[in-house]
Structures are given as structure tokens and as C-alpha cells.
Amino acid sequence: MTIFKALTIAGSDSGGGAGIQADLKTFQELGVYGMTTVTAITAQNTLGVQGVFPSSADAIAMQLDSIGSDLAPDAVKTGMLFSKEIIRIVADKVRHYHWRNLVIDPVMVAKGGSPLLQQEAVQSVITDLLPLALVTTPNLPEAEILTGMSIRTLSDREEAAKVIVQMGSQYVVMKGGHDASTDQIIDLLYDGENYLYMENLRIETRHTHGTGCTYSAAITAELAKGKSVHEAVQIAKLFIQSAIEDQLGMGSGHGPTNHFAYQRRQRGEIHV
Numbered sequence: 001m002t003i004f005k006a007l008t009i010a011g012s013d014s015g016g017g018a019g020i021q022a023d024l025k026t027f028q029e030l031g032v033y034g035m036t037t038v039t040a041i042t043a044q045n046t047l048g049v050q051g052v053f054p055s056s057a058d059a060i061a062m063q064l065d066s067i068g069s070d071l072a073p074d075a076v077k078t079g080m081l082f083s084k085e086i087i088r089i090v091a092d093k094v095r096h097y098h099w100r101n102l103v104i105d106p107v108m109v110a111k112g113g114s115p116l117l118q119q120e121a122v123q124s125v126i127t128d129l130l131p132l133a134l135v136t137t138p139n140l141p142e143a144e145i146l147t148g149m150s151i152r153t154l155s156d157r158e159e160a161a162k163v164i165v166q167m168g169s170q171y172v173v174m175k176g177g178h179d180a181s182t183d184q185i186i187d188l189l190y191d192g193e194n195y196l197y198m199e200n201l202r203i204e205t206r207h208t209h210g211t212g213c214t215y216s217a218a219i220t221a222e223l224a225k226g227k228s229v230h231e232a233v234q235i236a237k238l239f240i241q242s243a244i245e246d247q248l249g250m251g252s253g254h255g256p257t258n259h260f261a262y263q264r265r266q267r268g269e270i271h272v
């Protein structure tokens with residue numbers, strides 16, 4: 001049996017719902033061997049981010065070299081990258097090791113409002129990282145910051161996706177969870193030619209900590225197994241829907257999603 005390997009380059013979330021922890025749980029649930037490069041340690045729980053401690057440049061470069069020189073990942077994702085310097089190192093190593101199947105989740109702000117990317121680093125995401133990306137997964141506020149556009153209508157979303165593809169990402173998944181004006185959540189997948197809309201009813205819950213991390217990790221895991229981007233995104237969508245729907249109810253703030261739920265559903269242990 002071949003076990004495929006995926007690498008997450010992201011921040012650690014002590015609360016276990018987002019970041020590296022969400023990514024590894026998702027890889028494991030989807031049958032993919034997970035590896036990590038920790039870009040920062042965050043002290044974090046369901047109430048917010050209490051501290052951010054970026055890793056040193058050497059620590060990041062050496063983790064990437066340890067993996068690159070021995071354990072060739074089949075797919076790679078990035079999450080919290082925090083600074084220009086970290087982005088530059090990551091981009092250099094991705095190029096050096098010829099890592100394909102790169103998923104960029106352009107994490108900027110935690111749900112509670114704490115910055116996870118310095119403002120001055122946004123331009124580095126655009127110039128250093130997006131040209132290397134197979135898939136970029138911005139939420140609506142991130143898409144606005146990357147493109148400088150105000151995104152109100154569906155045609156604004158299409159236009160912004162086009163701009164992100166022009167910046168170099170081959171595919172864009174624009175996540176619609178932040179559009180509070182409707183009960184219908186609309187994610188958009190753009191491949192440079194066609195737009196695919198994926199719609200679902202908003203699940204009423206405050207437990208959405210780590211949704212973006214989990215979704216992009218599921219896409220990465222499926223790409224590692226050799227799935228096409230369209231197949232990977234569709235499986236990831238089912239994964240995140242199950243994880244949001246089957247609530248764990250942990251913590252007194254915005255709790256984690258349920259990484260067990262997708263497999264439990266596949267095994268028939270829970271029903272929609």
C-alpha cells in the first residue's frame with residue numbers, strides 16, 4: 001500500500017483547532033502521512049490569540065531542508081507565515097526542492113481579529129508565493145486585500161479570482177463563509193477559464209475555529225493522493241461540512257471543528 005506524504009508549513013495553535021494541529025489531524029483522517037514546518041508558536045484557545053512567537057529564520061530553513069533532503073512531499077500547504085522574511089525562505093525552499101502541488105492558504109487574521117501576517121508581508125505573498133501556487137484559498141477579506149478590490153457581488157468575486165490567477169496561482173478557491181448577508185454560502189473555484197460555484201446552507205454555529213486551515217489541508221491531502229484539483233476541492237468541501245456540522249462544542253468561545261466527523265460519516269456512524 002502506498003502512503004502519500006503531505007507537508008504543512010504553518011503556525012502552531014496550542015488549542016488544537018487551527019494551524020499545524022488542524023492540518024495534521026486532517027491529513028491523518030484522509031489517510032495521508034503528515035509532516036510539518038512550524039513557522040510560529042501561538043498561544044491560542046477558543047477565546048482568542050494570547051501570544052505569537054515567530055520561529056527563527058534558521059529554524060524554518062532547517063526544518064524545510066530536513067524534509068526536502070529526505071522525505072519528498074507529494075503535496076505542500078502553507079498557512080500562517082507571519083513575515084516577509086519567512087515568506088522569502090519558504091518560497092526559496094519550495095523552488096529549490098521543486099515542490100509541486102502547492103496550496104497557499106493566505107492566512108492573515110485569526111477569527112478573533114489578531115494579526116497572523118504582518119501588513120508589510122502582503123506584497124511578498126503576491127510576488128514570492130502566488131506564482132508558485134497550484135491552488136490559493138483566500139476567504140473574502142483576504143481576497144480583497146490581495147487584489148485591492150472591494151468584493152460585493154458574485155461578479156466581483158469572479159473578477160478577483162481572475163486577478164489572483166493573473167498573479168500566478170493556477171487555481172483559486174474563494175471561500176464565501178464571511179458573507180454574512182445570506183444563509184447560502186457560496187465558494188467559487190476558478191481554473192483560469194471556468195467558474196464552478198459550490199453552494200451550501202450556512203450551518204448555525206460559533207464553532208468555526210480552523211475552518212480555513214482544515215479545508216485547505218483536506219485539499220492538500222487529496223492532491224497528495226493524486227486527485228485533480230476539482231476532485232480534491234469537492235472531497236475537501238464534504239470534509240469541512242461534516243467537521244462544522246457535527247459540533248464538538250469545546251471551549252467557551254469559537255470552538256474547533258470536528259476532524260473525526262468525515263470518517264465517522266463514511267463509516268455510517270453519523271447521518272446527515
Ligand SMILES: Nc1ncnc2c1ncn2[C@@H]1O[C@H](COP(=O)(O)OP(=O)(O)O)[C@@H](O)[C@H]1O
Pocket residue numbers: 138139140175176177178185186187200201202203204205208210211212213215237240241244
Ligand atoms: N457556518 C458555516 N456553515 C457551513 N460552511 C461554512 C461555514 N463557515 C465556513 N464554512 C465553509 O468553510 C470553509 C472555510 O470558509 P471561511 O470561513 O470563509 O474561511 P476562513 O476560515 O479562511 O475564514 C468554506 O468552504 C466555507 O464555505
Ligand SMILES: Cc1ncc(COP(=O)(O)O)c(N)n1
Pocket residue numbers: 010011012013018019020042044079080107109110111116208209210211212213214
Ligand atoms: C496558527 C493559526 N493558523 C491559522 C489560523 C486561522 O484560522 P482559520 O482557519 O479559522 O482562519 C489560526 N487561528 N491560528
